[in-house]
Amino acid sequence: MATPLVVSEVFKSFTMHLRDGIKLPVVNDVNFSVAAGECVVLGGPSGIGKSSILKMLYGNYAVDAGQILVDHKDKIVDIANADPRTIIDVRRHTMGYVSQFLRTVPRVAAIDVVAEPLVIRGVEASVAKENAAELLSRLNLPRELWSLPPSTFSGGEQQRVNIARGFITSHRILLLDEPTASLDATNRRVVVEMIAAKKEEGVAMLGIFHDEEVREAVADRILDVSAFSPRKAIAA
Amino acid sequence: MTDTPLLKVSGVSKFYGSRIGCKDVNFELWPGEVLAIVGESGSGKTTLLNCISTRLLPTAGSVEYRMRDGNFRDLYHMSEADRRFLMRTDWGFVHQNPADGLRMAVSAGANVGERLMAVGDRHYGKIRETATDWLGRVEISADRIDDQPRAFSGGMRQRLQIARNLVTGPRLVFMDEPTGGLDVSVQARLLDLVRGLVNDLGLAAIVVTHDLAVARLLSHRMMVMKDGHVIEHGLTDRVLDDPREPYTQLLVSSILQV
Ligand SMILES: Nc1ncnc2c1ncn2[C@@H]1O[C@H](COP(=O)(O)OP(=O)(O)OP(=O)(O)O)[C@@H](O)[C@H]1O
Ligand SMILES: Nc1ncnc2c1ncn2[C@@H]1O[C@H](COP(=O)(O)OP(=O)(O)OP(=O)(O)O)[C@@H](O)[C@H]1O
Ligand SMILES: [Mg+2]
Numbered sequence A: 001m002a003t004p005l006v007v008s009e010v011f012k013s014f015t016m017h018l019r020d021g022i023k024l025p026v027v028n029d030v031n032f033s034v035a036a037g038e039c040v041v042l043g044g045p046s047g048i049g050k051s052s053i054l055k056m057l058y059g060n061y062a063v064d065a066g067q068i069l070v071d072h073k074d075k076i077v078d079i080a081n082a083d084p085r086t087i088i089d090v091r092r093h094t095m096g097y098v099s100q101f102l103r104t105v106p107r108v109a110a111i112d113v114v115a116e117p118l119v120i121r122g123v124e125a126s127v128a129k130e131n132a133a134e135l136l137s138r139l140n141l142p143r144e145l146w147s148l149p150p151s152t153f154s155g156g157e158q159q160r161v162n163i164a165r166g167f168i169t170s171h172r173i174l175l176l177d178e179p180t181a182s183l184d185a186t187n188r189r190v191v192v193e194m195i196a197a198k199k200e201e202g203v204a205m206l207g208i209f210h211d212e213e214v215r216e217a218v219a220d221r222i223l224d225v226s227a228f229s230p231r232k233a234i235a236a
Numbered sequence B: 001m002t003d004t005p006l007l008k009v010s011g012v013s014k015f016y017g018s019r020i021g022c023k024d025v026n027f028e029l030w031p032g033e034v035l036a037i038v039g040e041s042g043s044g045k046t047t048l049l050n051c052i053s054t055r056l057l058p059t060a061g062s063v064e065y066r067m068r069d070g071n072f073r074d075l076y077h078m079s080e081a082d083r084r085f086l087m088r089t090d091w092g093f094v095h096q097n098p099a100d101g102l103r104m105a106v107s108a109g110a111n112v113g114e115r116l117m118a119v120g121d122r123h124y125g126k127i128r129e130t131a132t133d134w135l136g137r138v139e140i141s142a143d144r145i146d147d148q149p150r151a152f153s154g155g156m157r158q159r160l161q162i163a164r165n166l167v168t169g170p171r172l173v174f175m176d177e178p179t180g181g182l183d184v185s186v187q188a189r190l191l192d193l194v195r196g197l198v199n200d201l202g203l204a205a206i207v208v209t210h211d212l213a214v215a216r217l218l219s220h221r222m223m224v225m226k227d228g229h230v231i232e233h234g235l236t237d238r239v240l241d242d243p244r245e246p247y248t249q250l251l252v253s254s255i256l257q258v
């Protein structure tokens, strides 16, 4: 099997057209790969480009140059140049993403938010819900919240819904953007265990964790994003 | 992932005299895909939607549609009768103003049943049963089936229009500002409903909206129009979170958060 994720010579900048077209370089010449069963953690100071890298991998941010190669259904797909339809298919079957904050959809119950990634893959609704229930109880989300839309939930409750949604599928690649930031110690430990289980299953994970304890517990390798900083390149 | 698109739009332009309606639009739409067309007032969204759905004849370009037999037909070279049949059976068109898409003087049940009769359903009991079922799916209670839509609220009318359009199991639905005239809480309910139906039925849809939150919620892919031209086109969350074009950045920055 091919390496699940290979990032090669990726460049990213933002051009701010509303501010006289100034160009904000974010990362230059990013190179790394993530093997199956490995958890790589992106490190470096705030604003260095960690989240931007995850978003490029997920197709959420455009890429100026370079390749993001993903092993998708036994073919290599370059996310940097893939059409929207392909990216949606990659998200559906190969690559999951837990964002820092849940984007709530009006009127959809928490348990359905969690079950949805399975349902759109064709899993029967009742089975998907059972899996969702299992994850939500594991993450200690009070049962009486399951049938409510998460828009009124606390930050930590929303985040647990978000984590459950990201972990419910058996995607081969999982991107995690500070999933434990708003959780208490008990639930942080649950997430650490869930990440360990994904590793066992051979999932390739790339994450951002500010919490040192969590990082120590999950990281096989820490990749310092400062190494890709264009500012550093200028200073040198 | 199927490998054949449902719709191929090539070089579609529409001029009103010397004024540009839309200019040189190209894209393909696949089964199950929802495309949002966004842009400010007068940018050509409705013109484009009407050209694609053959409600308007473009000045140039072609639109090909994959029929149920698998063959592509050029929509502008079809007979009027074939085109009407297609629109009644395989397509839906949801208007911003429900009065444009409903018959206001016949009952809710008949509004839905009529479309079934157009595809050859003749059994009265079955038609009524299907109509009741569809009213339920759009959250209109069964005891309103004999009421005329003029007795309905704006949100109910819009839901009825959606039921009328979806009852024949279309493969492609066009929507022009489906939540336009509704107040915010009613909009949320309608959007949630449309989102669920589109997912469940695996419909392809083209949704015109000036509301980026609607585009975010409903669509996979998004086209931004300005002065009749498509200026940016891509995955919906990419266009909204990392807009490339100056005009798209302006659009995205002028709303609070989508
Ligand atoms: N959509 C965007 N448009 C413009 N600039 C952006 C956008 N997203 C990120 N940036 C800029 O890119 C740089 C990197 O941001 P990013 O969010 O990737 O940092 P980070 O390393 O994740 O920081 P933190 O640890 O604070 O989350 C920042 O200067 C940020 O302002
Ligand atoms: N029948 C017509 N005759 C002449 N000009 C027209 C006609 N219909 C539309 N136009 C012009 O074509 C341009 C595009 O109009 P269109 O209705 O497609 O815009 P739109 O993007 O749907 O706007 P809105 O958001 O206000 O509905 C406008 O400048 C409009 O004035
Ligand atoms: Mg970040």
Ligand SMILES: [Mg+2]
Pocket: B045, B046, B047
């Ligand atoms: Mg219009």
